[in-house]
Amino acid sequence: MVHKVVVTGIGATxxxxxxxxxxxxxxxxxxxxxxxLSQDWVxxxxxxxxxxxxxxxxxxxxxxxxxxxxxxxxxxxALVSAREAWxxxxxxxxxxxxxxxxYATGIGGIWTLLDAYDTLKERGPRRVLPMTVPMLMANGPAxxxxxxxxxxxxVRTAVSACASGTEAIANAFNRIRNGEVDIVVAGGAExxxxxxxxxxxxxxHALSKRNDDPAGASRPYDTxxxxxxxxxxxxxxxxxxxxxxxxxGAKIYxxxxxxxxxxxxxxxxxxDPEGTAAAxxxxxxxxxxxxTIDDVAHINAHATSTPVGDIAEYQALKRVxxxxxSTIPVSATKASTGHLLGGAGAIEAIFTVxxxxxxxxxxxxxxxxxxxxxxxxxxxxxRKLEGSHILAITNSFGFGGHNAVxxxxxxx
Amino acid sequence: MAxxxxxxxxxxxxxxxxxTGIATDAVxxxxxxxxxxxxxxxxxxxxxxxxxxxxxxxxxDDEVQNLLTVGDAVNYITKAQG
Numbered sequence: 430m431v432h433k434v435v436v437t438g439i440g441a442t443x444x445x446x447x448x449x450x451x452x453x454x455x456x457x458x459x460x461x462x463x464x465x466l467s468q469d470w471v472x473x474x475x476x477x478x479x480x481x482x483x484x485x486x487x488x489x490x491x492x493x494x495x496x497x498x499x500x501x502x503x504x505x506x507a508l509v510s511a512r513e514a515w516x517x518x519x520x521x522x523x524x525x526x527x528x529x530x531x532y533a534t535g536i537g538g539i540w541t542l543l544d545a546y547d548t549l550k551e552r553g554p555r556r557v558l559p560m561t562v563p564m565l566m567a568n569g570p571a572x573x574x575x576x577x578x579x580x581x582x583x584v585r586t587a588v589s590a591c592a593s594g595t596e597a598i599a600n601a602f603n604r605i606r607n608g609e610v611d612i613v614v615a616g617g618a619e620x621x622x623x624x625x626x627x628x629x630x631x632x633x634h635a636l637s638k639r640n641d642d643p644a645g646a647s648r649p650y651d652t653x654x655x656x657x658x659x660x661x662x663x664x665x666x667x668x669x670x671x672x673x674x675x676x677x678g679a680k681i682y683x684x685x686x687x688x689x690x691x692x693x694x695x696x697x698x699x700x701d702p703e704g705t706a707a708a709x710x711x712x713x714x715x716x717x718x719x720x721t722i723d724d725v726a727h728i729n730a731h732a733t734s735t736p737v738g739d740i741a742e743y744q745a746l747k748r749v750x751x752x753x754x755s756t757i758p759v760s761a762t763k764a765s766t767g768h769l770l771g772g773a774g775a776i777e778a779i780f781t782v783x784x785x786x787x788x789x790x791x792x793x794x795x796x797x798x799x800x801x802x803x804x805x806x807x808x809x810x811x812r813k814l815e816g817s818h819i820l821a822i823t824n825s826f827g828f829g830g831h832n833a834v835x836x837x838x839x840x841x
Numbered sequence: 842m843a844x845x846x847x848x849x850x851x852x853x854x855x856x857x858x859x860x861t862g863i864a865t866d867a868v869x870x871x872x873x874x875x876x877x878x879x880x881x882x883x884x885x886x887x888x889x890x891x892x893x894x895x896x897x898x899x900x901x902d903d904e905v906q907n908l909l910t911v912g913d914a915v916n917y918i919t920k921a922q923g
Contacts, residue, residue, distance in 0.1 A: 560887075
């Protein structure tokens with residue numbers, strides 16, 4: 430038997446706001462969460478990129494000092510957003526054996542790792558914190574959430590670069606759909622605004638270098654786009670079987686109707702320019718939902734603002750939607766948030782769910798001159814979504830050739 | 842200039858508070874680190890290393906297992922200051 434899956438709670442901490450409500454409000458208002466970095470290490474290392482989308486509210490402010498001390502910033506963001514989502518879902522009563530966690534990160538506890546290595550070199554092994562390894566491991570965020578909520582049906586971590594968050598939601602969806610569990614806490618977190626990833630991404634010319642205009646730097650589909658902007662934070666969704674949610678009278682934001690994960694096997698960083706595997710992920714999610722392209726009323730694109738990536742996704746979209754594509758409103762919300770890497774798919778899933786719930790597609794800021802090669806109907810001011818039981822998809826693609834897509838349907 | 846036992850206790854209480862959140866006035870000489878204060882081995886190692894820094898003493902790993910109570914630690918540190 431296949432079980433229907435619904436979203437009953439959301440939580441987020443992002444460059445736009447310390448929770449999902451303030452994030453969504455700032456997104457609709459067309460704000461940018463990208464600012465100039467004021468940390469000493471920017472000038473110390475003469476970094477070629479001097480800005481990022483830093484979390485609006487530091488996670489430490491939302492935790493006790495003792496909680497913060499034992500958690501890498503990525504796990505701190507995860508826990509803060511998971512607590513918000515769990516509360517939002519009404520702190521459901523659920524058997525621990527029917528509660529799971531699927532929580533992603535792209536990089537893991539990189540601050541912990543690199544700080545500890547500095548300590549080792551400068552002060553010796555005895556000064557390395559005993560919690561270093563459990564703090565830096567990629568499953569740290571998932572484990573912290575699982576521990577807090579007593580989830581005993583499995584706590585897992587998808588690691589597929591910038592597709593991680595979406596892949597975690599896909600995994601969560603399938604566990605509930607298959608009847609293995611009643612509730613999954615799903616999402617992704619990232620805290621990688623550190624000089625080393627900045628240096629690495631800049632060396633591969635993946636980052637925007639618009640240092641004099643941080644708020645205008647993330648500009649998907651614009652002719653002047655020159656790379657992505659790093660962001661940090663986390664997003665969490667409470668996925669629940671429809672029968673479990675209805676039995677407890679839970680508020681339902683939207684239904685999760687399909688998910689698919691594919692891989693390019695083409696290049697470690699460059700997307701397949703044909704977009705074949707990315708297209709298959711979209712088709713897979715739609716097929717699982719039992720819907721057709723005609724039912725899709727909104728797309729939250731991956732659209733990182735890199736010259737190559739935005740075109741490749743467009744090619745994949747064209748393969749799937751053909752002539753229908755020009756009639757579907759597309760939002761590229763990384764324009765406002767920057768790119769949260771392993772957290773990106775999670776916050777964009779939340780944006781997609783809220784777009785359906787409020788029947789409003791969020792704007793794509795910084796689009797001044799749309800790339801003539803990308804013939805999309807890009808949403809630039811909040812736009813009403815018409816119709817009932819409408820579908821929306823969210824796309825995520827990651828280094829390694831990972832493609833993940835989740836489809837949601839509005840609940841009336 | 843060696844610190845008195847009372848000064849060591851007060852300094853140690855601050856370290857314990859910083860690591861665990863336990864109120865400084867709950868860190869008393871007769872309290873067991875594990876049974877009364879519920880401090881786990883990971884926090885204990887961090888407290889030991891921070892105490893070494895703060896009081897400029899060495900507390901060998903073999904010695905840590907003998908420091909069952911706050912009083913044991915205060916005595917050890919007071920003597921080790923030489």
